[in-house]
Amino acid sequence: MILSPGATIGILGSGQLGRMLAIAALKVGLRTHIYAPEAEAPAYDAAAARTIAPFDDEAALEAFARSVDVATYEFENVPTATVEFLSARVPVRPGARALALTQDRLVEKTFLRDAGLRTAPFVAVDDAGALARAVAELGRPSILKTRRFGYDGKGQSLIREGSNVSAVYRALGGAPMILEGFVAFEREVSVVAARSLEGEIVAYDLAENEHERHILARTRAPARVAPETALEARRIATTVLEALDYVGVLAVELFVTREWNGREGLVVNEIAPRVHNSGHWTLDGAQTSQFEQHIRAISGWPLGAATRRGRAEMHNLIGEDAEDWRDILAQPDLCLHLYGKLEVRPDRKMGHVTRIFPEAPGEG
Amino acid sequence: MILSPGATIGILGSGQLGRMLAIAALKVGLRTHIYAPEAEAPAYDAAAARTIAPFDDEAALEAFARSVDVATYEFENVPTATVEFLSARVPVRPGARALALTQDRLVEKTFLRDAGLRTAPFVAVDDAGALARAVAELGRPSILKTRRFGYDGKGQSLIREGSNVSAVYRALGGAPMILEGFVAFEREVSVVAARSLEGEIVAYDLAENEHERHILARTRAPARVAPETALEARRIATTVLEALDYVGVLAVELFVTREWNGREGLVVNEIAPRVHNSGHWTLDGAQTSQFEQHIRAISGWPLGAATRRGRAEMHNLIGEDAEDWRDILAQPDLCLHLYGKLEVRPDRKMGHVTRIFPEAPGEG
Structure with missing residues (x-):
């Protein structure tokens, strides 16, 4: 179609x-x-x-x-x-498979591992006894997460030295869970990529993310990583898109680690089967936005170029941040996006702001 | 407000x-x-x-x-x-005055002349006798136009050597008219500019337009003119915006002439009290699009930067041109815009395509 x-x-x-x-x-x-x-x-x-x-x-x-x-x-x-x-x-498009997969952290992590990708170590946790054994296996710190319906840090809890494991288990409500080993990362990055109906793949430059209270606060593109790390992130996105026979835009969140040999490594954190907050910079900073890219892909159309127009910085406007809209508008080099949400609530994403720093052609 | x-x-x-x-x-x-x-x-x-x-x-x-x-x-x-x-x-915003002014070519040209701006010579024509006298005064070729409801070349007729003046008059329906002297121009250019509620003015770089059958076919920005010509066009837009106490985006269409001293001159053709087809390139090629600029201005907000992101070329998709949408999408460096018009008609503006050529910072 x-x-x-x-x-x-x-x-x-x-x-x-x-x-x-x-x-x-x-x-x-x-x-x-x-x-x-x-x-x-x-x-x-x-x-x-x-x-x-x-x-x-x-x-x-x-x-x-x-x-x-x-x-x-x-x-x-x-x-x-x-x-x-x-x-x-x-x-x-994308279909039910990508959706089902990303709704369950255990299924998602298992898929990633089976696709040959590196994830944090993980163990399924179905009861308090299993949790105790899992903590013994993965060590502390480790992170207990509900398998389903988690976002922006909801449904997860850090198990540290001294944490009462049973109390943490009960606090998350006893739902099916997964324990993940802690990844000591240097940066959080994400790759936003699209696959067309014909199988063509276009990826945006790797973006670097900073979270505050588990919510994305800032993205910069390109990420400050080695060129081979950016290339490897692209390969990971390609692997995921092809393994899922995916049509549309998808984001892969990754941790950048420092390996024993001093090189950077990449650990897949999670997949989002949709356009992604860390790709909002593409509205002002790329030839084709991630939103148009998704529309093109699901329409059965060719993809557009993902070329960056400069170095991009995106800040989310969370809760009361959006009340600064006048000050933001008064800075002529900022691009303001507001989502039409009338009620300001804490932790609510109200909009975002982008700044594009020009680069010479071929630079960056 | x-x-x-x-x-x-x-x-x-x-x-x-x-x-x-x-x-x-x-x-x-x-x-x-x-x-x-x-x-x-x-x-x-x-x-x-x-x-x-x-x-x-x-x-x-x-x-x-x-x-x-x-x-x-x-x-x-x-x-x-x-x-x-x-x-x-x-x-x-803008108010009734700018609207009334631009609805009547005679009133518009008189306003421009009174504001000290250069226009083609013009004479009001209320009957066939007046037309004969006007043609004698302005010479041939000259252009007879209805004073009201003209666009895309409708409601106008060229009077050449040998034209039957009465027949041309009757063909335009005997409405109130204006005869304009012919301007031998080298290029057609336009300046799109905005004025905020507080009186701040921001202009986009001068654009150069090519018409086919009186309909805008192509725009390129910046226009290939001398720097002082571009500066003068900006001054003209400022004069018009201030004389009208205008709020919003406005376009001034100008002819670039070659003067006796070899320098470029500018003759104001007409004003459009709105966003303008020759500013569509700003959607992909400027920091703030002309559409957002108009929204900011009429909202009483500060204006955004009009900075170009590169050299821009815009092609209108007229009538059957829009049937090439697949080919356009397949060229990843083109930006396609379609207006959602389901019926293709000759001379109907169906969409436009933009290409942005990167420039080094500070260039152009």
Whole structure:
């Protein structure tokens, strides 16, 4: 299924990623239809049509499928059953497999290991006894995480020297979990890459991320790593995209380590089967934004160039940060993006700001 | 009236300029409400709200005014009465004066002359006898134009040696007209500039335009003119913006002439009180697009930087040109913009394509 201009893309989810995908679709003459349970949300204003319904409303999903030419999702906590229901009626890109995989940390880590990629050591934890054995195996510090529904640091807890292991287990609610060995990393980086329906792969330059309270605070591109590290990150993204027969944009979060021989190493942390906060700089700093790239890929179109327009820095506006919008606008070299969220809440991503530093052609 | 994020901008008109303005508003967290008579049109898909009603429907205009925080127009053939009606209820930026001025070529040219700017010689023509006298005064070739509702070469006719003056007069329908002396120009250029509510002015680099069959075909920025010519064009835009106490983006179309002393001269052709086709390159080629610049200005916000990101070339996709979308997408260094028009018609602007050629910092 290759879309023509004027076709409609269905998007499951109504957050800022859906909003920016809808804007990218408008740019190239496509329409969007947002499907989400929220009454008010950032993506609706940018879409030609919206369906406000739960993700298990089969009648609403049926009508949604009939109204769109292809569907996608903008966050990975959409139920797999919803995507499977739609997939029987309309192409969903990327498909249910990538979604199911990234919804379960154990399945995801196992997939990565089976694909020959390096991850933190990990052990499945199904009860308190298993946790005690896992901590004995992986040592401290290690990180206990719920297998499902974690994001921005939610559903995880650090087990240090002296931590009461049973208390940590109970605090996370006794759900199926995974214990991950601690990776002593120098930097956090991410590679955002796209794969087209024909299998073409285009990756953006490796980006470097700083988190604060488990939420992405800042991204800079390119990352300050050795050229071979950037190349290796690209190879990792290619491996993941091909192993999943993926169509669309995907992000791979990685840790940069310092190896015994003094060289940099890369450890895969996690995969996001969607456009990613660490790729927001591409809106102002790359030839084709990650949002347009995703729209192109799922439309069955050729991918655009990922060329950087300069060195990019992106700052998230979290909670009250967004109240500085006047000051940001007054700095003419800043690019302000706001997501249309009316209510400021702590830890809520309200927008982001990008600054692009020109480079000479061929530099960087 | 200074808008806050979440506020709503009303836009009169539903074409591609309205669509791109609405997209720019989304980027900075603003909503738009489109008001236009057309049942289907490019801007609707990008707006949070739409009113489909004639421009003289006072009840609809009243409700529209109540629903928006500021209003603007995206084309200059909106009736002045509509803008005056709205202006009594909500700020309209730019106001009725700029609109009225540019709706009548005689009033516009008189304003330009009174502001000390150079235009083609012109004479008002109210009947066939006046036309004969005007042709005798300005010579041949000269151009007869209706005073109102002309665009893309509509409503104008060239009077050459041997032209039957009465027949040309009758062909244009006997409306009030203006005869303009012919300007032998080397290039057509345009300056797109913005003025904020506080009076700050930011101009984009002078652009050079090529028309085919009176429709803009290509723009390149910067224009290939002497530095003092580019500076003079900026001064002209500043004069116009200040004389009109203008708020928003405006374009001034100019002819570049070769003077007796070998230097370049500038003759003002016309003013467009809105974002302009010759500024579309700014979407990919400037720090702040002309669309965001207009949104900032009418919101009472500071203007963004107009810095170019490289040398820009923009090609309009007119009529069947848009059927090449697949070939355009396959060239990764082209930026494709489509306006969501489903029906291809000859001379219809369906989209545009931009290519940005990197320059070293400080170059160009």
